[in-house]
Amino acid sequence: MPRKKMEEEDIQANLLPVMNIMFLLIPALLMAMEFASMASINVSPPKFAAAAQQKDEEQKKDEKPLNLKVFVMEDGFRVSADGQQEGAEAGKSQDSKAPTIGLAKQGAPLNDYERYDYAQLEAKAKGYKQLFPNEAVVTISAEANIPMQSIIMTMDALAGRTCKIAKALKGEQLPDDCYFWQPIVEGGAG
Template identity: 30%
Template sequence: MAVKRRQEDAQELNLIPIMNLVTILIPFLIMAAEFVQLSVIDSTLPAIGPPQPVEEEPEKPPLNLSLAVTDAGITVLGADAVLNPEGSEGEAAPAAEGEERPPTVPCKSGDTCTGVDDYDWPELARILGLIKDEYPDDENVIIVPDSRIRYEIIVKVMDESRDDPNQQGPDGRARTLFPYVVIAGGAL
């Protein structure tokens, strides 16, 4: 009885067409590749128009939160009701009459901040968190930088005033603090 012998030679797959395809795809994908991801921060100019009628709220004065950024640190303005409740010892010591008020968040290294990391960002985040606790519906912040402040520091201030690293929102992400940023001209 004759036994049929199977051909043992494995047929090799012809990879050349796939290679051709891949070689064409790679330059195309390199062109469309994004190695750094970009995002944007929204900001508007201060609105010019007729003054809006302000509703009287005697118990709670409206929050006009402003952050003045200087070489000496960051001063939180317009939130004295939270930071410095009348008479009692608040976050910031009340300045004497005629004396220049020290910044609410001074530099880590002393009188003059040397760079972005020299500003006390965790302290600013903590203070903004306190203000947000008191004014949960307010979403605006005005940033007033000094002329010499570098753009990088302004972006960092905008970051800190947008997301709260200390507290999570209902969706599990960082709580939103004051996302609507207006950059004011500051003193000329």
């Protein structure tokens, strides 16, 4: 049997089903965008004003920096300021790994985010803020097994749980209930 030569036929693509799907998908996606909630964190560079900046620099030259650091551990918070752990007295040796603020719930598992005493941490932050009113930066680090939610709640306590800085970012005065609202999260610090 002789082979027949393959005849080339023009194949026409049927685009109607694809167009129908697109016709239905576009309104569905537009409707989904209406109901999808978007969250964002506003980040803006620092605002500079020449006169205010010079005045602030003169005040800051007189002050020694606080260098507030909070380390989140399994058994509480270790707070240190200006390189000294809070509670360490001169001449006495103290365990540098001991927590400054203990747990609110002893024996609670790590995934119980209320196990830490956030109220006492916030009170410490308020005390430091009264001593250093121009400071807003705190360095936070944690042990490797601490849940992220605990670190976030620590940041909230250090900033002040009722602190709202939206108006301050637009140029208004920072509220008095805002303590250390510029956290720096370090990894692997101890």
